[in-house]
Amino acid sequence: MSFVKLTASALAITAVGATAASARDQVQVAGSSTVLPYASIVAEAFGENFDFPTPVVESGGSSAGLKRFCEGVGENTIDVANASRKIKDKEIAKCADAGVKDIIEVRIGYDGIVFASQLNGPDFGAFEPADIYNALGAQVMVDGKLVDNTFSKWNEFNADLPDVDIAAFIPGTKHGTREVFEVKVMEAGCKATGAYDVFLAAAEGDSDKAKKKAAKKMCYKVRTDGTSVDIDGDYTETLASISSNKDGIGIFGLAFYENNTDTLQVATMSGIAPSTETIATGEYPVSRPLYFYIKKAHIGVIPGLKEYAEFFVADEIAGPDGPLSEYGLVADPELAATQASIAAEETMK
Amino acid sequence: MSDMTDMTAARPQKPVNSLLVQDANTARRNASEKRFRAYGITAIAIGLVFLVVLISSILFKGVGAFQQTTLTLQVELLEAKLDKSGTRDLDKIKKVTTFGYNPLIDDAIRRAIDEIGVENPFRKGKDLRKMLSSGAAGQLREFVIANPDRIGDTVAFKLLASSRVDGYLKDRVSRESLARDKNLTPVHLDLIDALRDAGIVRKGFNMSFITGADASESRPEQAGIGVSMLGSFYMMIVVLLAALPIGVAASIYLEEFARQNWFTDLIEVNISNLAAVPSIVFGILGLAVFIQFAHFPQSAPLVGGLVLTLMTLPTIIISTRASLKAVPPSIREAALGIGASKMQTVFHHVLPLAMPGILTGTIIGLAQALGETAPLLLIGMVGYIASNPPEGLIEGFLSPNSAMPAQIYEWAKRADPAYYERAWGGIIILLLFLMTMNIIAIILRRRFERRW
Numbered sequence: 001m002s003f004v005k006l007t008a009s010a011l012a013i014t015a016v017g018a019t020a021a022s023a024r025d026q027v028q029v030a031g032s033s034t035v036l037p038y039a040s041i042v043a044e045a046f047g048e049n050f051d052f053p054t055p056v057v058e059s060g061g062s063s064a065g066l067k068r069f070c071e072g073v074g075e076n077t078i079d080v081a082n083a084s085r086k087i088k089d090k091e092i093a094k095c096a097d098a099g100v101k102d103i104i105e106v107r108i109g110y111d112g113i114v115f116a117s118q119l120n121g122p123d124f125g126a127f128e129p130a131d132i133y134n135a136l137g138a139q140v141m142v143d144g145k146l147v148d149n150t151f152s153k154w155n156e157f158n159a160d161l162p163d164v165d166i167a168a169f170i171p172g173t174k175h176g177t178r179e180v181f182e183v184k185v186m187e188a189g190c191k192a193t194g195a196y197d198v199f200l201a202a203a204e205g206d207s208d209k210a211k212k213k214a215a216k217k218m219c220y221k222v223r224t225d226g227t228s229v230d231i232d233g234d235y236t237e238t239l240a241s242i243s244s245n246k247d248g249i250g251i252f253g254l255a256f257y258e259n260n261t262d263t264l265q266v267a268t269m270s271g272i273a274p275s276t277e278t279i280a281t282g283e284y285p286v287s288r289p290l291y292f293y294i295k296k297a298h299i300g301v302i303p304g305l306k307e308y309a310e311f312f313v314a315d316e317i318a319g320p321d322g323p324l325s326e327y328g329l330v331a332d333p334e335l336a337a338t339q340a341s342i343a344a345e346e347t348m349k
Numbered sequence: 350m351s352d353m354t355d356m357t358a359a360r361p362q363k364p365v366n367s368l369l370v371q372d373a374n375t376a377r378r379n380a381s382e383k384r385f386r387a388y389g390i391t392a393i394a395i396g397l398v399f400l401v402v403l404i405s406s407i408l409f410k411g412v413g414a415f416q417q418t419t420l421t422l423q424v425e426l427l428e429a430k431l432d433k434s435g436t437r438d439l440d441k442i443k444k445v446t447t448f449g450y451n452p453l454i455d456d457a458i459r460r461a462i463d464e465i466g467v468e469n470p471f472r473k474g475k476d477l478r479k480m481l482s483s484g485a486a487g488q489l490r491e492f493v494i495a496n497p498d499r500i501g502d503t504v505a506f507k508l509l510a511s512s513r514v515d516g517y518l519k520d521r522v523s524r525e526s527l528a529r530d531k532n533l534t535p536v537h538l539d540l541i542d543a544l545r546d547a548g549i550v551r552k553g554f555n556m557s558f559i560t561g562a563d564a565s566e567s568r569p570e571q572a573g574i575g576v577s578m579l580g581s582f583y584m585m586i587v588v589l590l591a592a593l594p595i596g597v598a599a600s601i602y603l604e605e606f607a608r609q610n611w612f613t614d615l616i617e618v619n620i621s622n623l624a625a626v627p628s629i630v631f632g633i634l635g636l637a638v639f640i641q642f643a644h645f646p647q648s649a650p651l652v653g654g655l656v657l658t659l660m661t662l663p664t665i666i667i668s669t670r671a672s673l674k675a676v677p678p679s680i681r682e683a684a685l686g687i688g689a690s691k692m693q694t695v696f697h698h699v700l701p702l703a704m705p706g707i708l709t710g711t712i713i714g715l716a717q718a719l720g721e722t723a724p725l726l727l728i729g730m731v732g733y734i735a736s737n738p739p740e741g742l743i744e745g746f747l748s749p750n751s752a753m754p755a756q757i758y759e760w761a762k763r764a765d766p767a768y769y770e771r772a773w774g775g776i777i778i779l780l781l782f783l784m785t786m787n788i789i790a791i792i793l794r795r796r797f798e799r800r801w
Contacts, residue, residue, distance in 0.1 A: 024646065026736075026748075026749065028647060028648075028729075028749075030729075030732070033762075036566075036732070036733065037565070037566035037567070037763070037764065039733070040565035040566055040733035040735075041565040041566060041567050043565065043733060043735070044564060044565040044568070044733075044735060045447065045487075045565075047735065048447055048487040048490065048491075049446045049447055049490075051443075053736065054735050054736060054737075056647075056648055056729070056732065056733070056734050056736075056749045057732055057733040057734075058648075058729055058731065058732030058733075059731075059732055076640060076641070076644050076646070076647065078647075233762075234762045235764065236761065236762050236763070236764070255764065256764045258531055258532075259532075259764040259765050259766070260764065260766065261526075261529040261530050261531070262522075262526035262527070262529075262530065262766075316446070316448050321475075323483060323567060326567070327566065327567050
């Protein structure tokens with residue numbers, strides 16, 4: 001019987017504790033799994049250098065993070081959302097409905113997206129966006145006509161590519177990376193092969209804009225016969241798929257590739273090899289900015305929030321020689337402007 | 350029996366076979382028994398092979414996590430760098446960030462290289478520092494803040510080697526695999542070889558893996574499972590304190606007091622259904638009820654424990670009811686017969702006899718909860734949560750923490766291959782816990798169980 005009493009008292013103590021500790025004293029962050037490594041590096045250094053507790057950083061994807069961000073204002077909502085894309089107007093409206101009106105946008109730098117294959121597999125060497133589109137697009141141009149994609153080997157449409165079966169592992173649709181892949185690679189390839197013009201001519205819509213949008217949507221369609229596999233998990237899952245398929249090609253973030261150079265080799269895109277330098281200069285075409293968003297209403301309420309944001313974009317962290325660029329982030333050339341906007345707590349319009 | 354009647358009744362004209370000579374039918378039956386035995390042995394053998402493969406691959410991949418490479422360096426804590434004012438004012442010392450400590454580390458490495466008489470191939474301190482964990486500066490800063498009076502002295506520090514250097518000493522990294530690596534070059538490895546011969550680089554038992562906290566993506570060498578172990582521990586306390594009394598009370602009532610009607614039947618069916626509900630569903634429930642409605646803190650072991658309680662309850666109720674049922678009615682009747690009340694009968698006679706079964710069920714339920722990851726995903730216990738060990742009991746329940754399986758899942762996702770090794774190491778520890786719990790359950794059952 002005594003354990004019943006013990007339980008009752010223990011539960012009472014925790015209940016009292018729960019009310020006492022409801023004032024949260026550490027920053028809560030959630031969002032993009034691409035930003036997570038950078039955020040965790042900053043959070044760790046922040047905990048080391050400040051008297052504030054180390055922030056908690058969760059992943060889950062850009063959209064999921066922004067959704068939680070827009071749940072409202074208060075201690076049981078997150079303070080910062082990481083995103084590998086810009087916040088959408090729809091999400092801003094949703095935030096405003098829930099009372100999250102003042103949002104500070106912070107761009108931390110750029111991330112490159114690379115096409116890599118197994119080190120002891122065939123050397124793909126150089127890709128053009130057109131090659132990727134021919135390999136993965138649902139409908140491709142053959143002899144000036146639009147047909148369903150039946151290519152099974154890379155050298156069928158480009159003699160420079162190796163004579164191996166097409167097998168691609170691309171990020172699933174819930175990833176921000178997929179969007180960049182569609183816009184920067186599939187769309188460019190679609191236009192280069194001429195498929196876009198055919199789609200545009202056949203597109204239905206009220207205005208030119210609607211037609212273009214419909215044509216682009218057709219460009220983004222990936223073939224569904226099993227040659228292209230959507231990976232909904234993380235890059236480690238893509239890596240596992242590549243490891244078991246010597247001819248496979250996968251899409252990775254630059255930082256992930258640079259940490260696994262012992263098993264992966266990278267192909268160039270439009271003749272440019274991916275590196276922090278070529279991405280910073282904009283020569284390497286497939287890159288995207290990374291962001292995080294702060295609730296202004298939480299600054300001053302959650303201790304250390306503003307300091308965390310300032311620390312994140314400080315020169316010694318996010319600058320070209322900082323630990324973030326060492327890990328694979330491409331430093332933002334306009335970092336000074338970002339620092340100033342955080343100091344002034346400038347919100348989005 | 351039927352075979353014998355067959356033989357005598359259906360075929361009376363044939364001579365009766367001797368028992369010593371097998372007829373065709375007996376031979377067939379014996380052969381089928383032999384075949385069945387062979388199937389059974391094959392099945393067990395296959396199972397054993399899988400078990401051996403599993404355990405040996407876990408041990409093979411994870412054992413590296415229990416060793417860690419360190420560099421012992423003499424670091425001069427220069428007053429000019431750490432305390433320009435010379436006042437030993439703690440607030441001023443704290444202004445020097447970890448980046449300010451890097452030059453001291455560079456000097457220490459240079460001096461160590463000079464002492465062993467090897468030519469230093471690197472000009473830049475940044476290149477030299479690649480051999481060390483980026484957490485080294487933090488270690489120095491922590492020491493200086495704790496001992497400001499040591500500024501100016503030369504102190505010996507045991508600093509963590511970077512994950513690539515650590516991998517080289519564990520044969521995970523080779524000169525070939527570093528050929529295109531930007532984190533470390535083969536030249537570094539030559540230097541490491543020389544430093545190892547001089548006894549500066551050493552590989553030892555990795556206590557901080559068992560006691561330490563999680564680390565960021567760039568420092569796998571610093572990551573430990575200790576804090577998430579505490580997280581699991583606090584969750585198990587919540588589960589034990591909440592699930593055991595509720596589960597036992599519910600099953601005693603259902604088994605001993607409740608009338609058998611459609612309502613109790615409904616409850617019974619639902620408890621069995623609950624046991625089969627996927628654990629992720631409890632996670633969503635926990636998010637909605639405990640965090641969004643009851644405003645409990647996110648990522649806290651208290652919430653994790655409550656969610657796991659929901660998951661463990663059916664297991665405990667089912668096993669408790671089974672062990673209550675196993676107590677023979679004669680015990681109850683005897684107690685009632687000498688004038689004990691129903692309540693006295695249950696608590697003085699039935700419950701003590703059923704206790705071993707209840708405890709076994711509880712421990713197995715706890716073990717199941719200990720290995721659960723899915724519900725924790727939704728209440729924010731998976732991610733980068735590097736808190737220091739919680740101070741005090743209430744902190745332990747309420748401050749953000751992870752749990753062992755969640756930590757393993759998190760490590761397995763990370764880019765650096767060194768984290769993969771940590772994940773396997775974590776699995777070894779988790780398996781040790783689970784095995785210990787199951788062995789305790791078996792011992793309890795063996796020692797105290799009674800059969801009637």
